[in-house]
Amino acid sequence: MWKTILRRVLLMIPQIIILSIIVFILGQMMPGDPFTGLITPDMDPLVIAELREKAGLNDPLPVQYKNWITKILTKGDFGLSYTYKMPVATLIGSRAINTLWLSLLTLVLTYLIAIPLGMYAGRYNNSAFDKGVIIYNFVSYAIPQFILALILLAIFGYKLGWFPTTGSVEIGVQKGTFAYFLSKLHYMILPAITAAVLRTTGTIQYLRNEVIDAKTQDYVKTARSKGVPIDKVYSHHIFRNSLLPIAAFFGFTITGLLGGAVFIETIFSYSGMGELFISSITSRDYSVMNTLVLLFGVLTLFGSLLSDVIMTIVDPRIRIE
Amino acid sequence: MKKNWKIITSLLLVLVLALTACGKKEVSGPNDEEAVVDDGETTTQTEDKDEVASVGDIKLPHPSLIKKDGETVGGTLNVGLVTDTPFEGIFNTFLYSNNADSLLASPMKGSFTKGGANSEIVDGGYCNFEFDKEAKTATYKIHKDLTWSDGVPVTVDDIIFVYESIAHKDYPGVRFDTNYRNVVGIEEYHNGTADSISGLKKIDDKTLEVSFKEFYPGILWGAGLTYNAEPAHYLKDIPLKEMEAHEKVRVKPLSCGPFVVSNIVPGESVEYIPNPHWFGEEPKVEKIVYKRTSQDTVVEALKSGTFDVIEDINVNSYPEYKDLSNITLASNIGRSYGYIGFKHGKWDVEAKTVVPDPTKKLSDVKLRQAIAYAMNNEEIAEVFYNDLRIPANALITPFHATFWNAAQERYAYNPEKAMQILDEAGYVDVDGDGMRELPNGDKLKINFLSMSGGDIAEPLAQFYIQCWKDVGLDVELQNGRLIEMNAFYDMVEDDNEDIDLYMAAWSVGSNPEPSGLYGREALFNYSRYASEENDKLIAAISSEKAFGEDGIDNDYLVKAYHDWQKYVHDQVVVAPTHYRVTLTALNNRVNYWDLNKINEWGWEKVGLLSDTPEKGN
Numbered sequence: 001m002w003k004t005i006l007r008r009v010l011l012m013i014p015q016i017i018i019l020s021i022i023v024f025i026l027g028q029m030m031p032g033d034p035f036t037g038l039i040t041p042d043m044d045p046l047v048i049a050e051l052r053e054k055a056g057l058n059d060p061l062p063v064q065y066k067n068w069i070t071k072i073l074t075k076g077d078f079g080l081s082y083t084y085k086m087p088v089a090t091l092i093g094s095r096a097i098n099t100l101w102l103s104l105l106t107l108v109l110t111y112l113i114a115i116p117l118g119m120y121a122g123r124y125n126n127s128a129f130d131k132g133v134i135i136y137n138f139v140s141y142a143i144p145q146f147i148l149a150l151i152l153l154a155i156f157g158y159k160l161g162w163f164p165t166t167g168s169v170e171i172g173v174q175k176g177t178f179a180y181f182l183s184k185l186h187y188m189i190l191p192a193i194t195a196a197v198l199r200t201t202g203t204i205q206y207l208r209n210e211v212i213d214a215k216t217q218d219y220v221k222t223a224r225s226k227g228v229p230i231d232k233v234y235s236h237h238i239f240r241n242s243l244l245p246i247a248a249f250f251g252f253t254i255t256g257l258l259g260g261a262v263f264i265e266t267i268f269s270y271s272g273m274g275e276l277f278i279s280s281i282t283s284r285d286y287s288v289m290n291t292l293v294l295l296f297g298v299l300t301l302f303g304s305l306l307s308d309v310i311m312t313i314v315d316p317r318i319r320i321e
Numbered sequence: 322m323k324k325n326w327k328i329i330t331s332l333l334l335v336l337v338l339a340l341t342a343c344g345k346k347e348v349s350g351p352n353d354e355e356a357v358v359d360d361g362e363t364t365t366q367t368e369d370k371d372e373v374a375s376v377g378d379i380k381l382p383h384p385s386l387i388k389k390d391g392e393t394v395g396g397t398l399n400v401g402l403v404t405d406t407p408f409e410g411i412f413n414t415f416l417y418s419n420n421a422d423s424l425l426a427s428p429m430k431g432s433f434t435k436g437g438a439n440s441e442i443v444d445g446g447y448c449n450f451e452f453d454k455e456a457k458t459a460t461y462k463i464h465k466d467l468t469w470s471d472g473v474p475v476t477v478d479d480i481i482f483v484y485e486s487i488a489h490k491d492y493p494g495v496r497f498d499t500n501y502r503n504v505v506g507i508e509e510y511h512n513g514t515a516d517s518i519s520g521l522k523k524i525d526d527k528t529l530e531v532s533f534k535e536f537y538p539g540i541l542w543g544a545g546l547t548y549n550a551e552p553a554h555y556l557k558d559i560p561l562k563e564m565e566a567h568e569k570v571r572v573k574p575l576s577c578g579p580f581v582v583s584n585i586v587p588g589e590s591v592e593y594i595p596n597p598h599w600f601g602e603e604p605k606v607e608k609i610v611y612k613r614t615s616q617d618t619v620v621e622a623l624k625s626g627t628f629d630v631i632e633d634i635n636v637n638s639y640p641e642y643k644d645l646s647n648i649t650l651a652s653n654i655g656r657s658y659g660y661i662g663f664k665h666g667k668w669d670v671e672a673k674t675v676v677p678d679p680t681k682k683l684s685d686v687k688l689r690q691a692i693a694y695a696m697n698n699e700e701i702a703e704v705f706y707n708d709l710r711i712p713a714n715a716l717i718t719p720f721h722a723t724f725w726n727a728a729q730e731r732y733a734y735n736p737e738k739a740m741q742i743l744d745e746a747g748y749v750d751v752d753g754d755g756m757r758e759l760p761n762g763d764k765l766k767i768n769f770l771s772m773s774g775g776d777i778a779e780p781l782a783q784f785y786i787q788c789w790k791d792v793g794l795d796v797e798l799q800n801g802r803l804i805e806m807n808a809f810y811d812m813v814e815d816d817n818e819d820i821d822l823y824m825a826a827w828s829v830g831s832n833p834e835p836s837g838l839y840g841r842e843a844l845f846n847y848s849r850y851a852s853e854e855n856d857k858l859i860a861a862i863s864s865e866k867a868f869g870e871d872g873i874d875n876d877y878l879v880k881a882y883h884d885w886q887k888y889v890h891d892q893v894v895v896a897p898t899h900y901r902v903t904l905t906a907l908n909n910r911v912n913y914w915d916l917n918k919i920n921e922w923g924w925e926k927v928g929l930l931s932d933t934p935e936k937g938n
Contacts, residue, residue, distance in 0.1 A: 032807020042830035044498030045844040051495065084409050084566040085416070085493070094587065146617070153618055158625040165627060166614045171590040172583075271407040271615045272589045279406045284807060 001312065012301045016294065023293045023307055024065050027286055029176070034082035034284045068290070079287035083280070088291050092276070096258065098168050099272040102195070103257030105188050107197035111166065114203035117196045121204065122242070123210025123234060133204060141201040146263040149194045153267065156190060166269035191268045195261055203246060210242035217241075240314075245313045251307030255299040331665075364630035366483070366667065374917075375656050376719040377727030378580050379711050381902060383652035385916040393928030397608040398736060401628035402617055403635065405589025412574035413556075415483050416494050416565050428593045428609055428924045431578030431601075433549045438919055439723050440831035441873060445451035447475075447577065456695040457536040459546055466600035470581040477529035481521055482553035487512065488518065491561040494636030500544035505532040538867040538878075542832035574734060579925035589613050595925075605912075608882060619924050623648055626934030629908040636709040636904060646806045646827055647937035648906050653916035655901040657722040657828035658713050659787070662895045663689055664823075664850035666797065669818045675851040677840050681769065682821045687746035691894035692822070693732035695792045698898050705777050705784075709904070713897035715886045720918070723875065724882040732899075735752040739792040748793075756795040767796040770812060770823040775801035782824065813847050816921050823847075824898075830858065834863055835885060839894065850894045858885040860930045 015142050034055070056064055071077045078088035121133035157165035163186065164170070182234050214220060215238070231319040262274040273292070280288035328577045363727045374385040404407065408421040414430065417423060435446035440685035442450050447467050451460040467475040484504065487496050502508060502914040505520030520532040533545060552575045559567050572585050579601060580652040590612040594602040614622055620641045622628050634642070642648065665684060665863065666677035683689055698712040714731030717724050745747070747760030767789070782798060789796040799819055804812065813823055825847070827838060836859050837843050841851040869873055889895075907914055910930045914924035 031805070036810050037809050043495060044500075046497050047498050048495075069643065080566075085411060087566065090566070096357040123885075150617060154621055158618075158621045158627065161625070165618065165622065167586065167589045167614055169586055169589075171586050171592045171612075172609060239428050266405050267615050269589065269615050275406060 001311075005309070008305050012298070015301060016298060018296045020069065020290075020294055021065065023290050023297075024068065026066070027290055028061055028282060029291075030281075032284050036284065036285065037094060068287075081280075081285055081288045083283050083285045083288070088287050091288065092273070092291065092295070095271055095273050095276050098270065099258060099274070101163045101184060101186050102192055102270065102272065105185075105192040106195040106199065106255070107257065109192055110199040110203060113196060114200040115201070115207065117236070118204040118207025119211060119239065119242075122208040122215075125208070125212050128244065131207075133208070137201050137204055140197045143197075145261070146267055147197050148197060148321055149191070151266055151268045152190055152194055163187075165230050187270070191264045191270055195264055206245045210245065211238055212242055214238045244311075244315055247310050248307055250310055251303040251305070252300075254306065255296075255303035258299055259296060349819040375694045376650065376722055377725065379654065379719055379727075379900075381652045381654070385651055385653045386920070387625070387907060387911070389648050389912045389930060391912065391930045392929060393605045394932055395607045396932055397610055398606045398630065398911070398929060399628050400513060400609060400630045400632070401619065402612045403610050403619055403631060403633075404613055405615065408613060410571055410585065410587055410591075411565055412582065413551060413564070413570045415487050415496055415547070416570065418495050425591055425611055426902040428580035429574065429576035429578045429582065429596075429925055430549055430924075431752050433577070434543065434546075436831065436918065439721050439873070440567055440918065441834075442546070444542055448550070452872065454536055454865075457533045458553050459533070459540060460524070461531070461546075463527040463529075463550070464600065465527060467577055467726075468598040469555070469602060470576045470596045470598055471552075471555070472598050473552070474526070475550050475552075475577050476526045477523050478553045479550035480529050480547060482557060483547045483549070483551050484521060485520055486551070486561060486564075486570065487547075487764065489561050489812060493562065494567060500539065503533050503535060503545045505534055508638070509563060516931055524610065535866075537863055538873070539832050539863065541873060544835075550888070552577075565665045579923060580609060583608075585731060586776075601923075602925050604925040609924065620645075623906055623908075624937040625923060626908055626936045629911050629929070629934060630779060630914075631906040634904050636706065636902065639707045639709060639774075639876070639904070642906060645937040646936035647909050648836045649909055649911075651905045651907065651914050651916050652902050653918075654719045655716055655903040656709075656830075657711075657826055658716070658718050658900050659824070659826040659898040660713075660716075660895045661692070661824045661898060662813075662825060662848040663893070664816065664820050665894075666851065668814075668844065668846075668849060673842060673844070675846055675849045677849065677851050682765070684748065686892055687742050688748065689738040689896070691742045691746075691748075692789065692794065693782070694735045694742065695788050695794070695895050696732070696896065696898065697734040697788050699734055702899060705781055709902040710899035711902065713900050714890075716889055716897055717833050717836065717882060718900055720829070723879060724828070724833055726883045726886045729883075729886055731890075732893075736788075736792050743792065743794075744881075750793060755793065756790075757793040760874065765795060765903075767794060767821045768799040768819045769796050770799045770809065770817075770820045771803050772809045772824065773805055778803055779904060783823070784937065810936075814844075816849060833882075835859055836863060839889065848895050850892075852892075852895045854888060855885075855892075855894070855937060858888050860933070861885070 033052065035051055039172050052058055059067070064155050068079070071079065076089075078092075080086065082087050082092050117133050117136070121130040122310045124130055153165055158164050158230060168184065169180065170187070173183045211234075220233060220237060223237050224230070228237075258273060259277070261272070262278050264270065265272040265275040276288065277292050277296075279285070280292060327847065337412075374381040374383070386695075402421060402424060404421055408416070408425060409419060411417040411422050412426055412429070414426065416649075432446045433448050434450070435443050437443035444450075449462045449464075451462065452458075453460070461480055462478065463475055463477065463480075469475060473704060484501075484507070486492060487494070487501055488504075489512065497511070504518060506515060506518045507520060509515035510518045512928065522532070523723060524530055531546070533540060537544070547648065548751045555575050556569060558570065561882040564570055574582055575581070577599075577721065578597055578598050579599050581596040582591060582593040583594040590610060590892050593609040593611075594607070612628070614628070616635055616638075617629075619634065620638055622643055623631065624645055624647070626647060643650065646835055663681075663683040664679055666675055668674075669676045678684070683692070683815070699710075702710040702712055711719075712731060712733070714729050715726055717726070719725045719727070739879045743757055748757040748765065750756060751758050752760055752816055757765055769782070769786060772778065782803060786796050786798065808824075812820060813825065839850065839855065840846060841856055858881070862885060864881075867878045867881070868874070868879070903916070905914060905916060910933075912928045912930050913922065913926050
């Protein structure tokens with residue numbers, strides 16, 4: 001297995017190089033550049049021209065690409081953000097932390113809601129509970145995320161005042177203290193619930209179907225006939241097998257989490273990666289945009305590898321060689 | 322391997338999707354707002370005690386000055402910063418480059434320099450100026466008690482520091498322009514042939530004389546002058562290349578104004594406390610907290626009292642918040658205008674000058690006049706903008722009320738007149754398709770370039786097209802669709818062959834002098850109009866004659882501005898569409914706000930009348 005992993009990792013190198021070239025060329029092909037947005041009557045066109053020259057935007061594409069990639073490879077320097085005027089790595093780092101915490105909470109909430117619902121709906125399918133879950137599934141799948149966000153904000157944020165409505169942490173709380181952690185959590189709950197509700201749909205559906213399927217499988221009958229109590233059959237035999245499809249996607253789920261969620265981040269004014277990615281594209285913040293696409297590319301490649309590895313761990317029938 | 326290629330392909334697809342999903346950018350465009358809901362009601366003044374403010378003939382929907390009596394209680398003033406993206410947070414006046422940072426810096430900046438009726442520099446700030454036309458100098462006179470928030474007095478070294486930073490070869494910002502290059506000795510400093518800027522003469526600790534190569538009227542508006550000092554003792558050891566990202570600029574800036582930053586969550590919120598070393602009146606609130614918030618929730622936030630102040634609130638959701646019982650609105654005229662541009666010629670990249678082309682489709686002034694008369698700007702203001710846009714009559718905005726010619730008659734909607742002009746000029750329908758042909762009988766097909774962004778961009782563009790069709794002009798959207806902002810400016814700037822008409826907007830600077838937008842050598846003269854008469858009239862505005870005995874010769878300058886406005890109006894160089902009303906929303910507990918250009922307002926004077934914000938219904 002280790003050999004396979006090593007081979008896959010090595011294969012990623014040419015993939016990433018090709019990705020970087022395509023990303024770079026596509027980025028530069030977009031109309032406008034980071035300085036287009038600066039145009040105002042107060043702005044001297046000469047200054048803008050000089051900034052373009054200084055930033056190397058007048059160089060031929062291959063030269064620009066070479067400069068960019070050499071800096072990354074030799075110094076680990078991803079450049080400065082044109083918009084935020086700070087090192088790209090620092091900028092992405094600060095956003096990634098926010099997104100990571102929010103995503104983890106979302107993931108925990110998703111599984112907390114989805115796994116019991118899916119298991120019970122599958123176990124007692126066609127019961128009133130099951131029908132309730134199906135309705136929940138339809139609704140949560142159909143409701144646009146930003147509408148849900150607005151509804152939750154209006155009720156729990158503005159009306160009842162239980163949760164903060166904008167930002168990711170209370171201002172003035174000392175970093176690293178327990179109060180800071182609590183404040184972060186307080187700010188994350190509403191956005192996390194919003195994101196989790198949408199994510200539960202797929203998980204519940206998979207689980208429910210798997211459980212219903214598994215009920216008629218031979219190994220379940222065997223277990224029952226050997227006298228294993230029904231609860232134990234569900235919690236040990238069926239549960240583990242039903243988790244397979246979820247486990248298979250887990251690698252991708254983790255990658256997806258870092259991508260952030262644009263709507264949620266915008267509505268809750270929560271500074272994260274999704275917003276950064278979109279705004280870097282619209283403002284032509286090349287250095288940030290290119291780095292992010294590369295990062296997402298690498299994460300996706302690792303995510304698929306991780307999924308395969310997880311599969312071999314949870315499913316003894318699968319072995320990668 | 323096959324699977325991996327699938328991954329790459331799907332990644333590319335995602336990327337392409339993301340690239341096509343265009344968004345907004347902070348550049349002035351006509352369509353950069355969201356949905357407009359017209360509830361059919363007319364604007365009513367809810368507070369009967371407020372007088373109705375007006376500029377010229379323009380009646381503003383809300384007063385510009387809000388002042389309430391009563392004891393203030395201290396407390397925290399919560400200010401909402403409406404933006405979809407986290408703010409940059411560069412707290413340095415020569416480095417920041419966007420509006421959000423400028424707003425965030427305002428409690429610290431106070432009024433270092435003060436602006437007059439025409440936004441020219443006048444006495445009354447923390448720093449006053451003396452101008453000497455003969456000697457070609459401007460002299461900074463810093464208030465004797467002005468002190469940084471760490472207790473160190475503000476001196477001329479802090480001004481020199483600003484000049485030396487801007488002129489430094491490593492300066493990463495946008496301010497080293499022709500105006501700064503006009504300072505004596507600054508080019509030498511920039512090129513490294515001098516250790517200091519010879520044109521800066523320190524008279525004493527609080528007085529600095531700046532010599533200019535040429536002394537032109539723009540200097541009275543601050544051309545080549547800094548509006549702010551920066552603490553040299555605090556920042557000078559930081560290399561300029563690292564300054565933008567440095568903690569002393571991002572997190573712990575010093576202030577010489579009424580407030581100083583006490584806490585920052587980068588990109589999200591800023592907390593200010595009164596500056597203990599400030600020389601002026603003691604601030605009325607104990608804290609100011611600026612918090613970023615989303616446009617989608619701002620009405621709810623106002624209603625619940627989350628924010629006491631929302632500056633420059635989006636006018637598109639006006640019907641939703643205008644009747645909230647817990648807020649007071651203040652309004653004033655903004656400094657921008659929308660316009661329909663005509664392509665008159667080309668930009669010569671080598672010679673850096675506009676080259677007019679009389680063969681252009683819209684080079685006939687009669688045709689342009691007809692186009693202007695056909696536009697129903699009144700209805701657009703009402704239907705699309707809840708009357709918070711005002712049909713424009715000139716290329717100087719009412720923001721510069723003295724120079725703006727309020728009496729100039731605009732091309733008010735008059736389709737009959739438009740048709741009459743076209744008939745007289747020979748644009749008649751010869752082939753019977755309902756659309757007019759050129760006087761020589763050729764088809765007249767006009768391409769209209771319009772920017773995407775916001776929900777009303779498309780209906781607005783279609784509305785104008787319909788207006789023109791109504792008088793028999795065959796106008797079509799270029800490429801049949803709206804164009805994304807960056808592509809739009811690329812096409813306009815490159816004088817794309819197919820553009821005849823385009824819709825854009827300008828936000829004007831403090832000095833309304835038009836050479837930068839309509840001069841022959843101005844790259845931003847996107848309509849590429851040039852004529853000798855225009856050159857002459859613009860030159861008159863920036864001529865030495867604008868200097869009077871004491872500062873500006875207002876009579877001369879007003880006439881010069883009026884002459885130019887009339888000329889560009891008669892020639893329809895571009896057709897201005899609307900001026901904008903800006904609104905600020907205040908919770909009822911806020912005691913004082915003033916949007917008038919000349920005012921005594923300052924952050925230190927804003928107080929709260931109760932401990933808890935009022936909630937609305």
